[in-house]
Amino acid sequence: MNLRRLFSIVLKELRQLRRDRLTFAMIVGIPTMQLLLFGYAINLDIRQLPAAALDQAQTAHAREVVAALAETSVMDFRYHLKTPQELDELLRGGKISAALVIPADFERRLAEQNLDTQPWPRPPLQIVVDGSDQVVQQAAAQLALLPLQNLLNPAAPTPVKNVEIVNFYNPARLAPVNTVPGLIGVILTMTMVLFTAMAIVRERERGNLEFLIATPVSPFELTLGKVLPFVGIGLVQVTVVLLLGMLIFHVPIRGSLLDVYGAALAFIVASLSLGVFLSTLAKTQFQSMQLAFFTFLPQILLSGFMFPFAGMPKPAQWLAEIFPMTHFIRLIRGIMLRGARLSELWPELAALAAFCVVTLTIAVLRTRKRLD
Amino acid sequence: MDKANDNAIVARGLTRRFGDLVAVDHVDLTVARAQVYGFLGPNGSGKSTTIRMLCGLLLPTEGDIDVLDCKIPQQAEALKRRIGYMTQKFSLYDDLTVYENLDFVAAVHELSRTDARKRIDELLTTYWLTQQRDQLAGTMSGGQKQRLALAASVLHKPELLLLDEPTSAVDPQSRREFWDSLFALADQGTTILVSTHYMDEAERCHRLAILDHGRLVADGSPRDLCAALPGQALLIECANPRRAQTALDGEPAIVSMAQIGAHLRVLVHDGADARATIAAKLKAQGIDARIDAVEANLEDVFVVATQRPKNKAVAA
Numbered sequence: 001m002n003l004r005r006l007f008s009i010v011l012k013e014l015r016q017l018r019r020d021r022l023t024f025a026m027i028v029g030i031p032t033m034q035l036l037l038f039g040y041a042i043n044l045d046i047r048q049l050p051a052a053a054l055d056q057a058q059t060a061h062a063r064e065v066v067a068a069l070a071e072t073s074v075m076d077f078r079y080h081l082k083t084p085q086e087l088d089e090l091l092r093g094g095k096i097s098a099a100l101v102i103p104a105d106f107e108r109r110l111a112e113q114n115l116d117t118q119p120w121p122r123p124p125l126q127i128v129v130d131g132s133d134q135v136v137q138q139a140a141a142q143l144a145l146l147p148l149q150n151l152l153n154p155a156a157p158t159p160v161k162n163v164e165i166v167n168f169y170n171p172a173r174l175a176p177v178n179t180v181p182g183l184i185g186v187i188l189t190m191t192m193v194l195f196t197a198m199a200i201v202r203e204r205e206r207g208n209l210e211f212l213i214a215t216p217v218s219p220f221e222l223t224l225g226k227v228l229p230f231v232g233i234g235l236v237q238v239t240v241v242l243l244l245g246m247l248i249f250h251v252p253i254r255g256s257l258l259d260v261y262g263a264a265l266a267f268i269v270a271s272l273s274l275g276v277f278l279s280t281l282a283k284t285q286f287q288s289m290q291l292a293f294f295t296f297l298p299q300i301l302l303s304g305f306m307f308p309f310a311g312m313p314k315p316a317q318w319l320a321e322i323f324p325m326t327h328f329i330r331l332i333r334g335i336m337l338r339g340a341r342l343s344e345l346w347p348e349l350a351a352l353a354a355f356c357v358v359t360l361t362i363a364v365l366r367t368r369k370r371l372d
Numbered sequence: 373m374d375k376a377n378d379n380a381i382v383a384r385g386l387t388r389r390f391g392d393l394v395a396v397d398h399v400d401l402t403v404a405r406a407q408v409y410g411f412l413g414p415n416g417s418g419k420s421t422t423i424r425m426l427c428g429l430l431l432p433t434e435g436d437i438d439v440l441d442c443k444i445p446q447q448a449e450a451l452k453r454r455i456g457y458m459t460q461k462f463s464l465y466d467d468l469t470v471y472e473n474l475d476f477v478a479a480v481h482e483l484s485r486t487d488a489r490k491r492i493d494e495l496l497t498t499y500w501l502t503q504q505r506d507q508l509a510g511t512m513s514g515g516q517k518q519r520l521a522l523a524a525s526v527l528h529k530p531e532l533l534l535l536d537e538p539t540s541a542v543d544p545q546s547r548r549e550f551w552d553s554l555f556a557l558a559d560q561g562t563t564i565l566v567s568t569h570y571m572d573e574a575e576r577c578h579r580l581a582i583l584d585h586g587r588l589v590a591d592g593s594p595r596d597l598c599a600a601l602p603g604q605a606l607l608i609e610c611a612n613p614r615r616a617q618t619a620l621d622g623e624p625a626i627v628s629m630a631q632i633g634a635h636l637r638v639l640v641h642d643g644a645d646a647r648a649t650i651a652a653k654l655k656a657q658g659i660d661a662r663i664d665a666v667e668a669n670l671e672d673v674f675v676v677a678t679q680r681p682k683n684k685a686v687a688a
Contacts, residue, residue: 002482004482005479005480007479008475009476011476012476015467015468016465016467016468019467206463206466207463210429210461211459211463211464211524211525212480213429214428214452214455214457215452215477216449216482217480369449370429370430370431370445371424371429371430372430372431
């Protein structure tokens, strides 16, 4: 290990990077674009679901129910229908995702609800949903909890709800607050793994390596020198996402900023290790790109960024525990949203460290300073 | 003086297999110091593989290698500080300037900053690259790239320089200048091993090895190899050399034929009767021809050596 040599490799990488306009633009361009895109587009809260109302009762109470539901702005009643056939057609054609059905005997069913009769009376309202969309189903399930007694007798005290949903940490139910911290993970995964894997394989593909291995340079120096600039680049990307997240989406950082960067640094190193490992498997830059993409999807889908971790089947959870992104999502959400300290989240850090040790060990074992 | 010190490279029984393919087949090689030693052979004859094994980039399947008194592959890392290796394909960075490339190579060889600056200026002058100092390597001509590659491989003043087909992408004028540079380096005591498939380049080497299908089929100075050629070169002058070639096709005494301008150059096995046989055969076809014996050249040596790969090596 020679510091002058290491420094000259870093310098060479930076010089090459400066001339590679596209990569250079991607370093800042990718985080900005993804943040804006996902921040605005990924909104798991249902608002303005296209809907229809089929009011067969035509009573004052029925109209009140429709108005009350419309007010939640979960459903947007674009159609007011007369027959179940119309409803069928709209739903099948995808014109609406949900429909509120008020049966002709709505008043009688409502009255029966108040009498404690046995067997249980039929519910007075029906919400028909497009079951092909899971998210819509969830929204409908929430609508079903809407207390209706108030409608019948406004003077009566508000009935006690069976389940009270209290939204901690994201009281306004703003999606970007959940999305932006995770997005740091997505962006770092995509750029760090891809850039390192490609940068190392490029040397081999262009034939530079044949010259280099005939010199005293060691594979360790070469890899470290190529990877170091990306640590800096990763931290720049984290800063871009944090700044945009705060300025545009008002995402809070409840924990310490130092902890945020600490977690990011650990994740950057883990992603770079993965990139170095992938580079030992690929012969061409194209192969390394394919390998990198192969690791993106499972990480993004299973890490808890897209879907709730607890909802996944056990084997998927075990698999997800391997991915660095899973641990980073827990770290960054904990620090940014719950105000946790990095030291409290040490098991996640330990998992990232273990990932680095394993991938780098395999990479080193696979690297030989020869052509065969 | 110790015998080993006179030779820069001593290889015995050098063999390399890639699966079933035997790329290099029991090659014995001795290269004296401060010599320009040539590797001549067709594509795929094992030149590159041999050079790569000599500088420790490939492990030999069998055989002993001793380069600059280092056992290879065991002492390959120590050797790497003392050799320069110029690859067949340009292997410096296209997206760095001439100066940046050399600066990087200097750091790799642990030259101090001041030493590096001095040495790079020296090299830019020697290899006429001063004007291209701040030009990106990727935008230079073939000849300029090759001078840059040579400058980079001699930057740390290696005792041994290995060049793998250095002139394959270069015009004749640049080739000539390049060889002048090589002899200048040899005069300063650098041993040079250079592979080529150009006869004129092979002819300039102090000593030459001809490789074919991984075997060493000839080894000696160009002059000795020509003198030891078992056969005779004939120059046939006639009105229609093409017709003469057709007429002589299949004649067992003939090793090879090649039309050169208005002449037909024929290489025959030893013995005076071959010449008479040819004369008779041409006469029978009604071809009026003049047959002269000429001195064998390196191309004849090459043709004979590579046509009989099963025969014993031509030693001189």
